[in-house]
Amino acid sequence: EAGVAQSPRYKIIEKRQSVAFWCNPISGHATLYWYQQILGQGPKLLIQFQNNGVVDDSQLPKDRFSAERLKGVDSTLKIQPAKLEDSAVYLCASSRTGRLNEKLFFGSGTQLSVL
Amino acid sequence: DQQVKQNSPSLSVQEGRISILNCDYTNSMFDYFLWYKKYPAEGPTFLISISSIKDKNEDGRFTVFLNKSAKHLSLHIVPSQPGDSAVYFCLFSAGGTSYGKLTFGQGTILTVHP
Numbered sequence: 075e076a077g078v079a080q081s082p083r084y085k086i087i088e089k090r091q092s093v094a095f096w097c098n099p100i101s102g103h104a105t106l107y108w109y110q111q112i113l114g115q116g117p118k119l120l121i122q123f124q125n126n127g128v129v130d131d132s133q134l135p136k137d138r139f140s141a142e143r144l145k146g147v148d149s150t151l152k153i154q155p156a157k158l159e160d161s162a163v164y165l166c167a168s169s170r171t172g173r174l175n176e177k178l179f180f181g182s183g184t185q186l187s188v189l
Numbered sequence: 190d191q192q193v194k195q196n197s198p199s200l201s202v203q204e205g206r207i208s209i210l211n212c213d214y215t216n217s218m219f220d221y222f223l224w225y226k227k228y229p230a231e232g233p234t235f236l237i238s239i240s241s242i243k244d245k246n247e248d249g250r251f252t253v254f255l256n257k258s259a260k261h262l263s264l265h266i267v268p269s270q271p272g273d274s275a276v277y278f279c280l281f282s283a284g285g286t287s288y289g290k291l292t293f294g295q296g297t298i299l300t301v302h303p
Binding site: 077078105114115116117119122129165167169172173174177178179180182 | 231232233234235238278282285286287288289292293294295296
């Protein structure tokens, strides 16, 4: 079974530039999450999708961050414009239906450095 | 408002000995608890979980203990193996049936020496 795929693996940009990350969840997984992990901290949920609908985006900085999952499969997370404090690992995760009795699978993440 | 605290940023253990990782929490609404481990350059992977109606759950070498009165969660690995060297995260879910409201601990780097 293929895992959660994320790209790019690393990205270095200057502040005020734009950047986009891509995630392809495990086939058949309806629920998709984007997490932000700042160095030394645990991952923090940015947004949760159920199929192509947003379930929770309460912690997404909507003035600069956006995410979409148009066909209910893969998803993109965009930052425009980036700030220094956006430097972090961005993790994508998926689960079959989102219920706690199922496993949550994570991708390897995209490491973003904003200079 | 830090609801979860993994007090030890790192832990070093000899192969064959017990590894004990700890998390403390303040939110009494947490009712489902998980441990994930993360190897370098990989995403976190599920290890073991426990619901608030239990105080212990075992899976092979891994045992999770929940002390609700003390709001304390721990993971025991016995015996520890070098392949267990990784970052361990405790995760907490509050009042829901989905993963969306998970709160992560800060992570503990476990190193098991041969």
